[in-house]
Every structure is written in C-alpha cells, then in structure tokens.
Amino acid sequence: MPEAEVLDAHRQFLNQSYRFTRHFYDLSRKYYLFGRDKVLDDLVTERWDTLVEIGPGTGRNIKALMRRRPNARYGGVEPCDEMREHARTRLPEVKMIPGFAETTDYADLLGEPIDRVLFSYCLSMVTDVDAALDRAYDALAPGGEVVVVDFADLDGLPRLGSLGLRTWLKWFHVTPLDPQPIIDRGGLVQYGPRRYYIVGRLTKPVA
Numbered sequence: 001m002p003e004a005e006v007l008d009a010h011r012q013f014l015n016q017s018y019r020f021t022r023h024f025y026d027l028s029r030k031y032y033l034f035g036r037d038k039v040l041d042d043l044v045t046e047r048w049d050t051l052v053e054i055g056p057g058t059g060r061n062i063k064a065l066m067r068r069r070p071n072a073r074y075g076g077v078e079p080c081d082e083m084r085e086h087a088r089t090r091l092p093e094v095k096m097i098p099g100f101a102e103t104t105d106y107a108d109l110l111g112e113p114i115d116r117v118l119f120s121y122c123l124s125m126v127t128d129v130d131a132a133l134d135r136a137y138d139a140l141a142p143g144g145e146v147v148v149v150d151f152a153d154l155d156g157l158p159r160l161g162s163l164g165l166r167t168w169l170k171w172f173h174v175t176p177l178d179p180q181p182i183i184d185r186g187g188l189v190q191y192g193p194r195r196y197y198i199v200g201r202l203t204k205p206v207a
C-alpha cells in the first residue's frame, strides 16, 4: 500500500495537471486513448445493473454508458479534485467520491452489489496496481467483473514511436500497464492493434 505522502503528492500532481486540460480533455484524448469505445460497446451488450468507474476523469465513459443503459446505477471514485468537480457538474445524478484506487473502500458506494468495476486508462497511473485490483475484486458482486482498458507495451509500434510515446507518457506519470497482475489473478487479457492497448477482464465466480 502506498504511503499517505506519496498519494498526497500524486493528488497534487493530478490537480495541477488537469486544472486546465480538463476543458479540452475529451477532445484531445480521443486521439490516443484507444480501445475505450470498444470496451463500452461490449459492456452495453452484457447483463449488469451497477457499475463503478475508478478514475472516471471528466465522466465521459459513464456519460456514454448512461445514454445507452439509462436504468443502470453508476458511481465513480476520483482522487483529482478538479476532475471530480467537473464530472459532478456534468453528471449530478452519479455518486462520485474522492479517493484512490489503492486505498478507498467503495464496495458500498451504490448501496447494492457492484456488477462492474471499470478502469479506463487509470491503472497505468496508479502507484500500486495489485492493491487497486484486489480492492476492485473484493468490491464485486458474485459473477461481477473488473474491466480494464489501458496502454499496453507498445511493442508493435515503430521503435522511435514507441520510445517517444513512452517518454511523453512518463511526463504525465503514466506507465504502460503490465498485464501480469491481471493474469496472476486468473483474468484474461487481449491486445489491441500493434499492442497499443490491452483489455483485461477479471471475473468473480458466481458462488
């Protein structure tokens, strides 16, 4: 579990980083946070009633899901004050709480069992992926799933492109996601084109 000072420094970094960019965040990220819409398309074909997104940012994923599954209940856990306020204004009906993926207990956030916990380009920013995955898994209802989409190892890109992107991501405290913690927990991982992104799924048994 990360130290409190480490998390506090991370929160300050997030607030600084997103203070201005949140206004054009959705438009700019459209061009490099690939795979998100495919994951949302898959989610709307499945049976679930409750979904919590960890690190929902501006709330664009929840908003898109709400349009297509208006009767489901949604929540979010977001450590960045600037992003959380932005998402709250945009989606006042969604329960958004402050907190980190690694340390926040959100199992009771919706007052009913959680069918899906979504991490969309969030785990690549968390300090302790194992702790974040364990919390998500523990918060799930039987038969529920942790759903992950995030940067993969970028190995299918030309070498210079991959190096440049990794360096640029580092400035934003982003580390391409190692899929091993998902695999170690019995989850399944698939790669997007050119190993740019991965989609991971970790299912909790029904009984």
Ligand SMILES: C[S@@+](CC[C@H](N)C(=O)[O-])C[C@H]1O[C@@H](n2cnc3c(N)ncnc32)[C@H](O)[C@@H]1O
Pocket: 014, 029, 033, 036, 054, 055, 056, 057, 058, 060, 061, 077, 078, 079, 080, 083, 099, 100, 101, 102, 119, 120, 121, 122, 125, 126, 127
């Ligand atoms: C790249 S943005 C993705 C936002 C949104 N999920 C999307 O797909 O557009 C990463 C988000 O994760 C949040 N985040 C970063 N570190 C986190 C942590 N340790 N726990 C929870 N959320 C975190 C950031 O504040 C930000 O909102």
